[in-house]
Amino acid sequence: MSTALERGREVAQQLNPNLEEVLNDRYGEILPEFAESLMEWAYGRHYARPGLDLKTRQLCTIAALTVLGGQTGPQLKINIEHTLAAGASRAEVVEAIWQMAVYGGLPAAINGLNAAMDVFAAEDQVR
Amino acid sequence: MSTALERGREVAQQLNPNLEEVLNDRYGEILPEFAESLMEWAYGRHYARPGLDLKTRQLCTIAALTVLGGQTGPQLKINIEHTLAAGASRAEVVEAIWQMAVYGGLPAAINGLNAAMDVFAAEDQVR
Amino acid sequence: MSTALERGREVAQQLNPNLEEVLNDRYGEILPEFAESLMEWAYGRHYARPGLDLKTRQLCTIAALTVLGGQTGPQLKINIEHTLAAGASRAEVVEAIWQMAVYGGLPAAINGLNAAMDVFAAEDQVR
Amino acid sequence: MSTALERGREVAQQLNPNLEEVLNDRYGEILPEFAESLMEWAYGRHYARPGLDLKTRQLCTIAALTVLGGQTGPQLKINIEHTLAAGASRAEVVEAIWQMAVYGGLPAAINGLNAAMDVFAAEDQVR
Amino acid sequence: MSTALERGREVAQQLNPNLEEVLNDRYGEILPEFAESLMEWAYGRHYARPGLDLKTRQLCTIAALTVLGGQTGPQLKINIEHTLAAGASRAEVVEAIWQMAVYGGLPAAINGLNAAMDVFAAEDQVR
Amino acid sequence: MSTALERGREVAQQLNPNLEEVLNDRYGEILPEFAESLMEWAYGRHYARPGLDLKTRQLCTIAALTVLGGQTGPQLKINIEHTLAAGASRAEVVEAIWQMAVYGGLPAAINGLNAAMDVFAAEDQVR
Numbered sequence: 001m002s003t004a005l006e007r008g009r010e011v012a013q014q015l016n017p018n019l020e021e022v023l024n025d026r027y028g029e030i031l032p033e034f035a036e037s038l039m040e041w042a043y044g045r046h047y048a049r050p051g052l053d054l055k056t057r058q059l060c061t062i063a064a065l066t067v068l069g070g071q072t073g074p075q076l077k078i079n080i081e082h083t084l085a086a087g088a089s090r091a092e093v094v095e096a097i098w099q100m101a102v103y104g105g106l107p108a109a110i111n112g113l114n115a116a117m118d119v120f121a122a123e124d125q126v127r
Numbered sequence: 128m129s130t131a132l133e134r135g136r137e138v139a140q141q142l143n144p145n146l147e148e149v150l151n152d153r154y155g156e157i158l159p160e161f162a163e164s165l166m167e168w169a170y171g172r173h174y175a176r177p178g179l180d181l182k183t184r185q186l187c188t189i190a191a192l193t194v195l196g197g198q199t200g201p202q203l204k205i206n207i208e209h210t211l212a213a214g215a216s217r218a219e220v221v222e223a224i225w226q227m228a229v230y231g232g233l234p235a236a237i238n239g240l241n242a243a244m245d246v247f248a249a250e251d252q253v254r
Numbered sequence: 255m256s257t258a259l260e261r262g263r264e265v266a267q268q269l270n271p272n273l274e275e276v277l278n279d280r281y282g283e284i285l286p287e288f289a290e291s292l293m294e295w296a297y298g299r300h301y302a303r304p305g306l307d308l309k310t311r312q313l314c315t316i317a318a319l320t321v322l323g324g325q326t327g328p329q330l331k332i333n334i335e336h337t338l339a340a341g342a343s344r345a346e347v348v349e350a351i352w353q354m355a356v357y358g359g360l361p362a363a364i365n366g367l368n369a370a371m372d373v374f375a376a377e378d379q380v381r
Numbered sequence: 382m383s384t385a386l387e388r389g390r391e392v393a394q395q396l397n398p399n400l401e402e403v404l405n406d407r408y409g410e411i412l413p414e415f416a417e418s419l420m421e422w423a424y425g426r427h428y429a430r431p432g433l434d435l436k437t438r439q440l441c442t443i444a445a446l447t448v449l450g451g452q453t454g455p456q457l458k459i460n461i462e463h464t465l466a467a468g469a470s471r472a473e474v475v476e477a478i479w480q481m482a483v484y485g486g487l488p489a490a491i492n493g494l495n496a497a498m499d500v501f502a503a504e505d506q507v508r
Numbered sequence: 509m510s511t512a513l514e515r516g517r518e519v520a521q522q523l524n525p526n527l528e529e530v531l532n533d534r535y536g537e538i539l540p541e542f543a544e545s546l547m548e549w550a551y552g553r554h555y556a557r558p559g560l561d562l563k564t565r566q567l568c569t570i571a572a573l574t575v576l577g578g579q580t581g582p583q584l585k586i587n588i589e590h591t592l593a594a595g596a597s598r599a600e601v602v603e604a605i606w607q608m609a610v611y612g613g614l615p616a617a618i619n620g621l622n623a624a625m626d627v628f629a630a631e632d633q634v635r
Numbered sequence: 636m637s638t639a640l641e642r643g644r645e646v647a648q649q650l651n652p653n654l655e656e657v658l659n660d661r662y663g664e665i666l667p668e669f670a671e672s673l674m675e676w677a678y679g680r681h682y683a684r685p686g687l688d689l690k691t692r693q694l695c696t697i698a699a700l701t702v703l704g705g706q707t708g709p710q711l712k713i714n715i716e717h718t719l720a721a722g723a724s725r726a727e728v729v730e731a732i733w734q735m736a737v738y739g740g741l742p743a744a745i746n747g748l749n750a751a752m753d754v755f756a757a758e759d760q761v762r
Contacts, residue, residue, distance in 0.1 A: 052222035060190035317568035349560035444695035
């Protein structure tokens with residue numbers, strides 16, 4: 001097992017303990033290597049790196065997924081959950097999204113706010 | 128003068144004291160309102176807001192401009208300068224860019240790294 | 255109150271008299287400044303400007319939202335309504351969308367046509 | 382009738398015999414020229430060209446629609462069907478999509494895999 | 509010769525009399541059909557259509573190329589020339605570009621303004 | 636050393652024997668892990684996979700980089716070289732690019748053709 005894969009699994013554990021299992025259940029049949037590759041690349045080769053704390057990394061991800069917009073709606077919601085799990089407040093999430101109106105345009109920011117409101121509402125229902 | 132404009136000028140002052148003047152010199156002839164609008168909108172309505180510190184805001188901007196890639200090269204370089212001015216280290220800038228390989232693809236991240244290397248080299252020459 | 259905000263509210267009034275209120279109802283809780291910022295920036299700093307008539311401005315917006323595609327579906331529909339309110343015919347809206355096949359590709363144009371058909375059908379039902 | 386249009390109709394016939402009729406039924410009212418233009422341009426001026434076999438052309442389309450992501454979801458599904466009709470296996474479709482994680486980022490690839498899974502499931506239900 | 513091709517050549521003549529020849533000189537060796545296809549598709553199947561005047565069509569194109577940004581810089585410049593040839597003023601071109609800050613973000617609008625300034629400066633030198 | 640890294644180095648060897656070294660020389664100082672990560676992820680986790688031949692994989696990459704356009708210009712050129720190294724003809728490269736006019740719009744395809752012409756001209760000079 002590669003060191004990157006090990007490190008990735010460790011950091012993903014903090015954000016979303018079932019992530020690899022959930023991905024395997026969904027994508028394992030058409031792409032058995034998928035969940036492991038994602039752990040190694042996204043979490044092992046990026047999030048697990050020193051030099052930037054996990055909360056700031058997650059806020060950067062929120063910003064990026066907001067400006068990418070259309071194609072990343074579902075991933076934005078999952079990462080808003082991860083960002084809250086990394087210790088960010090709802091207000092910080094909203095700020096990171098709203099600032100993106102400057103760079104990705106108002107529609108991207110508005111769609112990002114909609115995603116955040118959906119995540120917050122789902123959380124409130126669980127409580 | 129709007130409150131948003133005033134707040135925007137104050138925060139821009141910390142990142143780049145000549146920004147409004149530079150923008151006015153360049154774009155004032157074809158669009159006299161341009162520099163003022165940018166101060167009001169980008170800095171007054173976003174960066175000046177409470178809820179997220181300036182350094183984290185700038186790192187989010189780096190992330191967004193990296194994934195937007197092609198159309199934001201010049202703006203990425205200016206914002207790397209602003210991010211360093213907001214107290215981020217070079218390593219933090221590099222981390223925010225490199226993480227974007229996960230979301231915007233490797234080409235976007237590589238072009239972001241190239242932009243950072245150009246900014247760092249220009250800074251080193253000035254010193 | 256800023257002049258840009260006043261001018262923005264005036265022009266939005268012509269296109270969609272309840273816009274600021276609707277936006278406030280939806281986004282006011284997580285971002286109290288949102289509706290006001292949008293009025294000031296989008297309508298005050300852009301649509302309210304002299305130099306291009308409102309109908310042509312709206313057709314330009316239709317074109318842009320069509321090529322941006324995925325992330326601007328909901329905004330495209332709202333702006334098709336605004337474009338009709340600014341005096342454009344349905345045929346003009348369809349032409350502005352279809353031409354975008356050249357610049358944003360066929361999928362973007364097709365999705366734009368779908369949005370237009372939805373707006374036209376909703377309007378026909380109301381009548 | 383233009384030669385490009387004739388050639389386009391011939392190649393579309395192999396991939397999806399009812400395509401022009403389906404497009405005409407849906408878009409003919411707002412844009413009578415639409416289906417014919419698409420046949421001429423997409424199939425006549427591109428797919429019908431010599432120099433690259435139809436199956437490879439379709440796999441290239443899968444790759445492009447995957448990285449374009451958000452705005453091309455419905456078109457990606459239709460083209461996965463066309464790609465299977467052109468002789469590609471499901472595994473080849475999955476490979477072309479998954480490779481795009483490198484260039485368009487993980488969210489684009491994941492959304493592409495979701496589209497493929499939907500198409501495969503729909504096919505399995507028909508059988 | 510297709511009707512669409514004939515109509516396309518006619519409308520392109522008004523905007524840029526040498527366009528097909530210039531395109532043929534540049535791309536004819538690797539893609540002999542290129543210039544003719546572009547005339548047929550872009551000008552014959554879109555610009556030549558009734559329902560929207562040529563100047564408004566060109567302003568829509570300016571808007572779209574501005575928000576698409578990075579990948580369309582050279583095409584934006586050519587289309588600014590065509591838009592002026594279709595009867596738009598420089599101010600109208602600037603307005604169409606600047607409005608795009610709302611939809612495509614500030615970087616896209618700034619790069620669009622830079623393109624316009626280059627075209628205007630080149631024109632002024634010729635005079 | 637991870638199996639994915641080993642497999643990646645093997646396949647990269649066929650396309651561009653100096654790739655890892657070149658990347659290390661350029662990016663090793665600001666990001667020591669960069670070249671290794673790219674070998675592991677792009678080549679080990681994607682290109683090295685069975686199920687699609689290397690030439691078709693490269694043509695899919697050409698298609699994707701063409702539609703992504705602006706932000707991937709330098710990567711498109713390198714991948715055109717890799718695609719020729721994987722056994723594709725110049726005509727096949729041109730076809731994969733030109734077809735993208737349908738999906739990514741004409742500007743993206745034209746910029747892709749320009750990249751191909753640059754690569755072909757550079758190769759012809761070396762000979």
